[in-house]
Amino acid sequence: xxxxxxxxxxxxxxxxxxxxxxxxxxxxxxxxxxxxxxxxxxxxxxxxxxxxxxxxxxxxxxxxxxxxxxxxxxxxxxxxxxxxxxxxxxxxxxxxxxxxxxxxxxxxxxxxxxxxxxxxxxxxxxxxxxxxxxxxxxxxxxxxxxxxxxxxxxxxxxxxxxxxxxxxxxxxxxxxxxxxxxxxxxxxxxxxxxxxxxxxxxxxxxxxxxxxxxxxxxxxxxxxxxxxxxxxxxxxxxxxxxxxxxxxxxxxxxxxxxxxxxxxxxxxxxxxxxxxxxxxxxxxxxxxxxx
Numbered sequence: 700x701x702x703x704x705x706x707x708x709x710x711x712x713x714x715x716x717x718x719x720x721x722x723x724x725x726x727x728x729x730x731x732x733x734x735x736x737x738x739x740x741x742x743x744x745x746x747x748x749x750x751x752x753x754x755x756x757x758x759x760x761x762x763x764x765x766x767x768x769x770x771x772x773x774x775x776x777x778x779x780x781x782x783x784x785x786x787x788x789x790x791x792x793x794x795x796x797x798x799x800x801x802x803x804x805x806x807x808x809x810x811x812x813x814x815x816x817x818x819x820x821x822x823x824x825x826x827x828x829x830x831x832x833x834x835x836x837x838x839x840x841x842x843x844x845x846x847x848x849x850x851x852x853x854x855x856x857x858x859x860x861x862x863x864x865x866x867x868x869x870x871x872x873x874x875x876x877x878x879x880x881x882x883x884x885x886x887x888x889x890x891x892x893x894x895x896x897x898x899x900x901x902x903x904x905x906x907x908x909x910x911x912x913x914x915x916x917x918x919x920x921x922x923x924x925x926x927x928x929x930x931x932x933x934x935x936x937x938x939x940x941x942x943x944x945x946x947x948x949x950x951x952x953x954x955x956x957x958x959x960x961x962x963x964x965x966x967x968x969x970x971x972x973x974x975x976x977x978x979x980x981x982x983x984x985x986x987x988x989x990x
Contacts, residue, residue, distance in 0.1 A: 826986025
């Protein structure tokens with residue numbers, strides 16, 4: 700039952716990381732909040748990799764151009780997904796922003812059917828319909844003053860980027876001639892280093908004042924990076940121990956935890972139709988994953 704521990708640990712870590720990013724987004728630009736997720740993570744990822752090699756006898760893998768392409772693509776997609784989620788935090792409350800991002804599994808099922816040759820069963824199509832209904836309910840059923848179409852599109856784009864990130868990370872991991880978890884640890888290190896380099900370079904050119912804001916929020920930025928890195932390690936560990944479908948299904952409890960954190964810690968007001976919509980997104984994702 701170790702996979703349950705790792706999955707629930709990942710859910711808790713990811714929820715609180717998202718909550719910290721939501722807090723940072725109040726007074727920080729989107730690029731700065733996005734960088735906060737990765738800034739202090741490379742040393743942790745490197746330490747994790749070194750520890751794996753310390754207690755095992757594995758070779759250093761070869762890194763092909765195809766591998767480099769996949770990790771570059773994964774890095775850019777995850778940066779985009781994180782930035783879109785921060786934009787959601789700025790437009791709406793934390794629960795709705797994080798909940799829309801959880802459409803990842805739902806979007807992955809649709810993309811798999813359309814572009815990657817996957818076949819969805821009746822349960823899968825029911826899940827897609829439930830997901831569409833959830834988005835409609837989250838939007839307030841078209842009532843004025845509720846979730847806008849723009850916010851819904853940003854949420855689905857966020858979920859799409861997260862879904863594609865998972866796909867390309869898995870592809871990159873399979874290209875390495877070392878077993879799991881070493882392969883995943885290498886991908887993690889590459890992706891985090893690329894993301895940090897890209898974001899630091901972008902901010903240095905576009906808006907250096909963001910570095911000042913990050914420095915003024917060093918403690919929260921450090922905690923965000925640490926929680927984010929350990930959360931990713933837990934996700935990788937859970938998937939290595941059990942089937943992805945089981946892990947992702949259990950991971951949907953994040954929707955419930957997100958609403959609790961939003962209500963009792965961030966003091967966000969979560970409306971009744973938003974609660975129903977978020978729960979339906981979780982149900983829809985489970986149906987698609989089990990299709």
